[in-house]
Amino acid sequence: MTLLDGRSVLVTGVLTEGSIAFHTARIAQEQGAQVVLTSFGRQMRLTEAIARRLPVPAPVVQLDVTSDDDLAALAERVGEHAERLDGVVHSIGFAPQSVLGGRFLEGTWPDVATALEVSAYSLKSLAVAARPLMSRGASVVGLTFDASVAWPVYDWMGVAKAALESTSRYLARDLGPDGIRVNLVAAGPIRTTAAKSIPGFEQIEGDWDRRAPLGWDVADAEPTARAVVALLSDWFPATTAEIIHVDGGLHAMGS
Template structure:
């Protein structure tokens, strides 16, 4: 049986550990027939070891989305491993501690807020631009989101960044649509990752989700979110763009 991503060439960013959403997307993508290239930042030896845990070991490139020289060279470096890209996963976000938790929204300094916005929102556009030379009609760019149509406890400036990410998705969809490239976000429920551990009071999200999500929610299981990402990276949603697709057990649809 042919896999959903058979023959596709996918760039997956933001892998830190094997708990990362990016890792799980890469794993499912490979299982569905894709050739995967990973990017990491900082602890590159760790990311390289993690890449060995995939069904097939994947090459790892360094990518600091705040370093324009690395963005400018990305297409060339990716080309050393694949002859083009059919899909890109943006799974990158970071906020200094001052931007999360009680009092953060009112007290975080602009320098930290600016860093949060650049890494967690603007980089979606930066990454898409960097990969554009390798992408052809039918390509798909997918970003990881956390639904920010409302304010969340403790999420603060990261929430603002995610709201910006959602707007950037729509503008990217507008500008890349004429090239035949789709741009979408997956709004995932809370999953236990390195990023989640940095959010004060994350356990409150976990408890609320399992209680309210009609389908229930397992914070230790990233595969349903990964499958949703891979569906968007595939050819099976050819006219879906500028959208936020929920993979949250239905939590978003249920009021208090």
């Protein structure tokens, strides 16, 4: 038996082979899961190309998490490939450049609102849209970057991650009676496409590898992906509203 034997998982955010989402989809398949991916707009072709590099080519369905039409159609679109969903992975985040890179005080509400909608509110939107296909034992797992402190250059994305973490707790409360778990994985810095788009990202990386008790490889997304897959499995049947840190242990160290 493998961790996800017989389970069906929806994974968002697969854009490159170096992404946490790609490694999550790959490991989920290796652990027995049927995987369906989402993408939208001009990214669809990129995701479809990357999907063919998985151990088993995965179908890609249209989903813009800011589109009411796409959200309303998600269950039907996924249902063409999977009868049910046992897991949903939220790997979605975006903030305009105007609210990153040391521009916290200059951030305007329209741009901040975009960051909050795409990076935090979308967790609720995705969970509700997928809910018709989920039953008891299903698991929703999102990705965060420790929002308990103020990071250099992260600015309003840090605020969005704090909102994401709070959203996950309320979702856990409201979906718990249905037997659906909601958890987050707080990863250390990974050089993904999203991270590289943050001006001054190297200030966050800093000397993370030296300060983390276990060390840290900013080019290796697999440890984070393994944690996501573990939370998707039934090995955490009574764990919800939790944030699992996969950062080499740095979050627990003094500055």
